[in-house]
Amino acid sequence: MIDLRSDTLTTPTESMRAAMARAEVGDDVYGEDPTVRALEERVAGLLGHEAALFTPTGSMANVLAVGSLVQPGQEVLCESSAHIARAELGAHAAVGGLTMRTWTHPRGQVDLDAIRTMFAPDMGPFFVRTAAISVENTHNFAGGAVLPLHDLRDLRELATGSGAGVHLDGARIWNAHVATGTPLAEYGAIADVAAVCLSKGLGAPVGSLLVGSADVVAAARVRRKRLGGGMRQVGILAAAGLHALDHHVERLADDHAHARLLAEACGVDPASVDTNIVVVPRSDAAAYVAAAEEAGVRIATVGPTTVRLVTHLDVSTADAEQAAAVLARL
Numbered sequence: 001m002i003d004l005r006s007d008t009l010t011t012p013t014e015s016m017r018a019a020m021a022r023a024e025v026g027d028d029v030y031g032e033d034p035t036v037r038a039l040e041e042r043v044a045g046l047l048g049h050e051a052a053l054f055t056p057t058g059s060m061a062n063v064l065a066v067g068s069l070v071q072p073g074q075e076v077l078c079e080s081s082a083h084i085a086r087a088e089l090g091a092h093a094a095v096g097g098l099t100m101r102t103w104t105h106p107r108g109q110v111d112l113d114a115i116r117t118m119f120a121p122d123m124g125p126f127f128v129r130t131a132a133i134s135v136e137n138t139h140n141f142a143g144g145a146v147l148p149l150h151d152l153r154d155l156r157e158l159a160t161g162s163g164a165g166v167h168l169d170g171a172r173i174w175n176a177h178v179a180t181g182t183p184l185a186e187y188g189a190i191a192d193v194a195a196v197c198l199s200k201g202l203g204a205p206v207g208s209l210l211v212g213s214a215d216v217v218a219a220a221r222v223r224r225k226r227l228g229g230g231m232r233q234v235g236i237l238a239a240a241g242l243h244a245l246d247h248h249v250e251r252l253a254d255d256h257a258h259a260r261l262l263a264e265a266c267g268v269d270p271a272s273v274d275t276n277i278v279v280v281p282r283s284d285a286a287a288y289v290a291a292a293e294e295a296g297v298r299i300a301t302v303g304p305t306t307v308r309l310v311t312h313l314d315v316s317t318a319d320a321e322q323a324a325a326v327l328a329r330l
């Protein structure tokens with residue numbers, strides 16, 4: 001079975017497992033796990049921020065990150081199919097006590113006009129105050145679309161001028177970096193706080209990080225513990241992340257090439273595929289998924305008429321070619 005449902009399906013490679021097995025560890029709640037510290041320092045440096053915090057999931061990193069900018073009763077603006085709006089089970093409202101308003105863009109892009117129109121400054125006891133704007137790069141449900149740096153810089157300027165913060169959901173920022181050659185720190189510079197994941201394209205079994213200022217990270221460390229995310233000898237997992245950063249970033253270009261191959265087979269313009277995710281419109285989505293499964297290719301619906309294919313570390317070129325042949329036939 002060639003499994004294209006998600007890039008979270010990867011299993012750790014033998015060399016990643018070996019790195020995990022020999023990791024030096026300590027109690028991270030005491031700040032004494034050297035491998036976690038090394039990972040946090042490395043990722044903060046890559047994104048050009050002062051500090052970072054290791055979290056078990058991207059969802060927790062996002063909740064802590066958005067919560068560092070938006071107080072209960074305030075709002076965050078984001079694109080309507082953003083992961084924080086659609087796929088975190090309302091955590092930002094349930095845990096963070098905040099509200100959201102959204103703009104819609106078919107490719108998940110920044111829409112400055114819409115943001116300007118929606119933006120609500122602090123008006124005392126009248127409107128909900130816009131405290132932050134969130135962007136997702138790459139954008140999962142918009143088919144792994146990259147957000148261009150010039151748009152992100154314009155957004156940064158608007159946010160700074162309006163007294164709002166910027167949150168970057170960079171779960172797949174590595175894919176944007178590899179697809180465009182933009183240094184990670186340039187993406188980091190547009191955000192006050194960002195969340196990045198190690199367990200998607202990079203192939204680690206677990207792990208995300210929040211990056212931001214030392215103060216933001218210190219406060220997020222307390223809130224992480226409150227949420228039950230204070231982990232102990234977790235260097236075993238951080239070691240997988242360090243290994244992934246050493247070995248699995250540049251190879252994302254292969255995933256992107258495989259995604260374009262699959263797009264072509266499905267009648268989607270390969271030029272519209274920026275990274276490792278292909279969204280295929282199919283009026284017969286459920287039947288198409290069932291037929292693909294029958295033929296040895298596992299794919300998933302992300303809506304009644306939408307199918308999603310995701311390439312990753314465990315999909316070789318031969319697998320991608322075989323899956324493309326099956327999907328072209330269907």
Ligand SMILES: Cc1ncc(COP(=O)(O)O)c(C=O)c1O
Binds near residue numbers: 056083136138169
């Ligand atoms: C863009 C984006 N952000 C955040 C997350 C949340 O990550 P996790 O599943 O680790 O909570 C995901 C998960 O797929 C994602 O695609």
